[in-house]
Amino acid sequence: MEKNLIQKQKTAMGAQGAAGQSINAILNSVLDGEKMRGRFQELLGARAPQFLSSIVSLVNADVNLQKAMYEAPMTVVQAALKAATYDLPIEPSLGYAYVVPFHNNVKTENGSWRKRWEGAFIIGYKGMEQLCLRTGAYARVPDAVDVREGELIRYDRLTGDAEFAWIEDEDEREKLPVIGYAGYFRLKNGAEKTIYMTVKQIENHEKKNRKGEYMTKGWRDDFDAMARKTVLRRLIGKYGLMSIDYRDGDASTMRLAEAVAADEAPTDMGGDVIDLPDSEMVDTETGEVIGDAE
Numbered sequence: 001m002e003k004n005l006i007q008k009q010k011t012a013m014g015a016q017g018a019a020g021q022s023i024n025a026i027l028n029s030v031l032d033g034e035k036m037r038g039r040f041q042e043l044l045g046a047r048a049p050q051f052l053s054s055i056v057s058l059v060n061a062d063v064n065l066q067k068a069m070y071e072a073p074m075t076v077v078q079a080a081l082k083a084a085t086y087d088l089p090i091e092p093s094l095g096y097a098y099v100v101p102f103h104n105n106v107k108t109e110n111g112s113w114r115k116r117w118e119g120a121f122i123i124g125y126k127g128m129e130q131l132c133l134r135t136g137a138y139a140r141v142p143d144a145v146d147v148r149e150g151e152l153i154r155y156d157r158l159t160g161d162a163e164f165a166w167i168e169d170e171d172e173r174e175k176l177p178v179i180g181y182a183g184y185f186r187l188k189n190g191a192e193k194t195i196y197m198t199v200k201q202i203e204n205h206e207k208k209n210r211k212g213e214y215m216t217k218g219w220r221d222d223f224d225a226m227a228r229k230t231v232l233r234r235l236i237g238k239y240g241l242m243s244i245d246y247r248d249g250d251a252s253t254m255r256l257a258e259a260v261a262a263d264e265a266p267t268d269m270g271g272d273v274i275d276l277p278d279s280e281m282v283d284t285e286t287g288e289v290i291g292d293a294e
Contacts, residue, residue: 023059023069027052030073036081043084054090055080055099064101067117076119086244088127096127125229131242132185140186142240144232146224147196148176155196162194181227183235193239195231202227 031037040048059065069076079099083090088097099119106116153163167173186192219226
């Protein structure tokens with residue numbers, strides 16, 4: 001069935017000619033053939049046409065996503081549907097969610113393996129922040145900052161408790177080397193959580209999760225920004241509370257938020273409050289996946 005669908009899409013692409021029209025033809029084939037258009041309509045209502053147009057724009061701007069749309073179009077549409085489920089835009093420059101290409105190994109009918117381009121959903125750190133805000137549970141939304149030499153007073157590896165003495169003179173502070181990064185959030189009921197990672201830990205994290213021998217462009221160009229994102233994603237992914245829908249910090253949400261912050265969250269999060277697994281990070285400039293946020 002998939003083979004026939006791909007053949008139809010190849011024919012459509014050849015008949016249409018222009019790249020944009022070809023992507024439109026493939027997208028419409030998948031949306032109509034698999035009744036996916038109705039699912040986007042249910043999730044996004046009047047915004048569905050604009051969101052579907054953004055898929056076309058996204059694919060047209062990325063050669064490898066075009067390959068994914070050609071070889072495994074359903075994976076691209078399903079990745080976009082995931083973003084729609086969380087009500088997050090997929091424009092890469094916004095940093096909320098990404099539909100990125102993967103060169104994946106797939107098993108053929110005869111049992112052999114081959115490479116195939118596929119689309120995958122990755123939530124950005126801004127998307128995680130947005131899902132945090134929707135809970136209505138935070139007095140101070142999750143954030144991450146660099147820590148300079150002399151600012152870390154105490155850090156308990158077991159509990160995560162940390163004490164800092166921040167240098168107020170920014171000019172003097174900028175002269176000192178960065179020794180680590182700290183992430184923090186506070187809930188409306190007073191519960192709070194802090195995590196800390198040394199520069200060495202972050203460097204090891206990058207080496208462990210890089211997809212090749214060398215640092216990717218994002219890390220090379222701005223290590224500080226990538227380090228902050230790593231800490232922030234770890235803080236939110238492990239301890240943060242996120243919700244698909246907008247809430248008002250009701251009593252049940254606040255109790256759950258406090259449990260999450262204390263690392264005592266129940267396995268059943270319940271309702272529309274969600275517990276996102278740690279997701280992979282992406283180079284926002286290249287669209288390249290750069291590793292897991294542990």
